[in-house]
Amino acid sequence: MFLSSRQWTVDSGRRRKSLYCLLSVAVCLLAAGCGVRFDMQDQPRYKVYKKSEFFSDGLSSRDLPAGTVARGLLKADKALYTGKIDNPNPNVQVETTTNAAGNTIVTSFPNAIDEFPVAVTKELIDRGQDRYNIYCIVCHGPVGAGDGMIVRRGFGAPPTYHDDRLRNAPVGHFFDVITNGWGKMNGYAASISAADRWAIVAYIRALQLSQNPDENLKMNASPSAAPSPGPAANNNTGGGGN
């Protein structure tokens, strides 16, 4: 309906105006009321990394209680998860030498396994290359000569992979170094799954071969080795390494 202004009486105009006024105030209030509520934006559930008001340390992602094992993570296969022989002897005598700088260097690894517990395939080595270039290249350099970018920025230089000591070291030793660290190097078990750690070891063997093509290196897998579980079975959630 169209009303020309001439037909409006002053009275009804006022009534309408006050009605419009009321209405717009109501709309404003309603909008403000909704606008300042964030119930849907911030729901009472834990988004990853959200701070917890309930636990005293503020962490919403909880560690497993001590002494419990999550389903499927028993890690019964010692060789696969530690790279060590059955019943390793912690007191075993290791051979050492002293290098030019006066540091003691371990040269024998009696507790480490000498065969891959996973099948060595091209896929495994490719995966290893991929992972090596993420986690190791920054210090050990592209071919493992120990000249990565972080070393050039002042980090103590790691040994080259291409000396006799490491060429002859059993594969279990490399796995142990990645898992638990070695000297100045920290362990990477928290960020790299066990399957990927074996892939990296296979790639290091391939690097050693590439620098000494005539060499006969041990790339054999143990007879019981299953095909590698691969990245799909990598149920690594960032917290506890597997």
Place this chain on the structure above:
Amino acid sequence: MAQFFSKSANNIARISMLAGVVLAGTAFFVYTQVARSSYLTGRYVERQQPVQFSHKHHVGDDGIDCRYCHTTVETTASAGMPSTQTCMNCHSQIWADSPYLEPVRASFRDNRPIEWERVHDLPEFAYFNHSIHVAKGVGCSTCHGQIDNMPSVFQENTLQMEWCLACHREPEKFIRPKSEIYNMQWQDGDLSAAERVDLKAKNKIRSKEMMTSCSVCHR
């Protein structure tokens, strides 16, 4: 009785009606602009972090891969934030007594996490997942911009629904080969339009209808 309104009132009425329409239009335009402004979306805003961590130094200068720190970006919804232990892999040795790193050392000593300020934060009624985007060929820099040039991280895009949908409608305009996902220098022009369409088929990216269905992101 004298006429209450003069003749010019007709014109005033017409002009004020026109002005009303123009005003409403302007108000709507202003509203859409304000809604997309960095004031409301947090775009380009740098946050004060507990440690002055610089992606420019670590990624740009030192060439550390994103996954060294954001370890779960390929496997889970969240990209993952580095633990203090990860920082100490290097900083136990280098810059070990820099005052800038004191919060990191304190966190390591006391076994308490560093509390980073979130930069990207979707409302919790929207679902996002990194692993599928990485697996189907969307690179970090498509969404996060040139992280390797950022001394402190800021949000490069609005993260509004219209932004997500612009890509979900035509993903072939933005995808790249899987080997280039972590390449911060990649430009969309590096691949021809035909190659992108092939790549879309190769990566088995689903149809526009399925990708824009509400339940993909609101579940």
